[in-house]
Amino acid sequence: MITTEAKIKEQVEKIGVVCDKDGFPPLAGRLLGFLMLAEPPHKTFDEMVDFLQASKSAVSNTLKFLEAQKMVDYITFAGDRKRYFRMNVEGWGQVVGQRLDFLVNMQEKVKEVLAIRTTDHPEFNQGLHNIYLLYQTFIDELPRIIQKWEEAKKKHT
Amino acid sequence: MITTEAKIKEQVEKIGVVCDKDGFPPLAGRLLGFLMLAEPPHKTFDEMVDFLQASKSAVSNTLKFLEAQKMVDYITFAGDRKRYFRMNVEGWGQVVGQRLDFLVNMQEKVKEVLAIRTTDHPEFNQGLHNIYLLYQTFIDELPRIIQKWEEAKKKHT
DNA sequence: TTATTAGTTCTGCAAAAAAAGAACTAAAAA
DNA sequence: TTTTTAGTTCTTTTTTTGCAGAACTAATAA
Structure with a gap:
């Protein structure tokens, strides 16, 4: 498979x-x-x-961001002081997991709200409680998803 | 339960x-x-x-945004031309589902990348493929999560 | 020691996002 | 018909974000 520079640029965009x-x-x-x-x-x-046609500062800051997200890391080679940056394919489970932190935080807020609300609007409170349960279900099922993923990985190697 | 205005403001923040x-x-x-x-x-x-101490335009645009996300809708009452906006608790399954669109889009990009890459770096390609599988697992398991949620809702009513 | 490399951080500047306030619209009320 | 209400949209201002380029730093090399 020969892939032209143009094709790659297109896909990157x-x-x-x-x-x-x-x-x-x-x-x-x-x-x-x-x-x-x-x-x-x-x-x-x-x-x-060079490839991104961006400034060093832009690249440096973007790398910092992606490293914080655990999406990118780097390796080094003896006798070479450059860093070789790469997509952190091994850490991607963590990446996706981090994205679900919002669920945990939001669930907590919903819980707090339920503790504050009066009982004057039981239907709405029930709806809110169901949202709480939705988040809970996601949180509960996450380990199972990871496990399913592990199984899928085994099958595909 | 008496909740002060201050307490509510704090929680809103x-x-x-x-x-x-x-x-x-x-x-x-x-x-x-x-x-x-x-x-x-x-x-x-x-x-x-009044509560948010924001301009009408800011509130109007924010409502538009939240309505697009299906997070907010409104009801009306006969003989009253005001709209009564509320959190769309019934549609929250859809809200969370929409947030997972990124997974679908990203999975497709990873798939395309795998089709383009050479076989020169099988370990990396494998890592990328595992990411593909991670997304796939999420997509596959989503209906099960919704089902679990439905069960949880039944139990809690 | 001085110079070079591999980045990072700082200093502005430009673009984009968000907010305010005014002008506007559509429906209802007077 | 005019006025009021309930918002929306447009225009301007403010704030935030992103970027470039220069200055800087730490490590290596000459």
Whole structure:
């Protein structure tokens, strides 16, 4: 399979758009896309600056962001002081898990609200309680999903 | 249970922060919080302007946003031309479902990337494939989660 | 020691997002 | 018909975010 530079650029932009829509900072999705498509899958700071046609500061800050999200990390090689950044494919379970933190936080707030509300509007309170249960179900089922994933990984190797 | 205005304001702000962290527009989380705590659980436009100490335009646009997310809707009463906005507790399954659209979009991008990549870095490709499987597992398990939720709701009524 | 490399941090500036306030609209009321 | 109500939309201002480029830092190399 020969993939042209143009094709890669196009795909990087598409990944950028998906991430953009999800609220990522503008460069973050494209940088992630670049690393996703990179051959070899680890690239230097300068290669990213070059490919993304962005400033060093923009790349540095975007890397900081993606590292905080555990989406990107880097490796080094003896006798070479460059860092080789790569998509952190091993840590992706954690990445997705982190995204679900919102559920936990929001569930807590709903719980607090239920403790505060009067009993004057039982139907609404019930609806709110159901939302609480929805979050609870997600939280409860998460380990099962991870387990299913582990099984799926085994099958596919 | 008597809950002071101050206590409610505080809780609204806390809900605002949780939503903020998740990328909501600034007013959206607070407006949602206000409706979550509202007694009765439906409030007029003016009550929201008043409570949130924001302009009518800010409230109008925020309502538009929350309605698009299916987080808020409104009811009307005969002989009263006001709209009574409320948290759409019934539609929350859809709200959470919508948030998972990112998984579907991202999975598709990962799939496309796998189709483009060479076989030169099988370990990385495997990692990427595992991410694909993670998304797939979530997508597969979603109906089961909804079903579990339905069961939980029955138990708690 | 001085110079180079591999980034990071700081200083503005430009673009985008959010908010305010005014102008507007559609329906109902007077 | 005019007025009021309940919002929406438009215009301007303010705030926030993102970026570039320069200055800086820490480590290596010459």
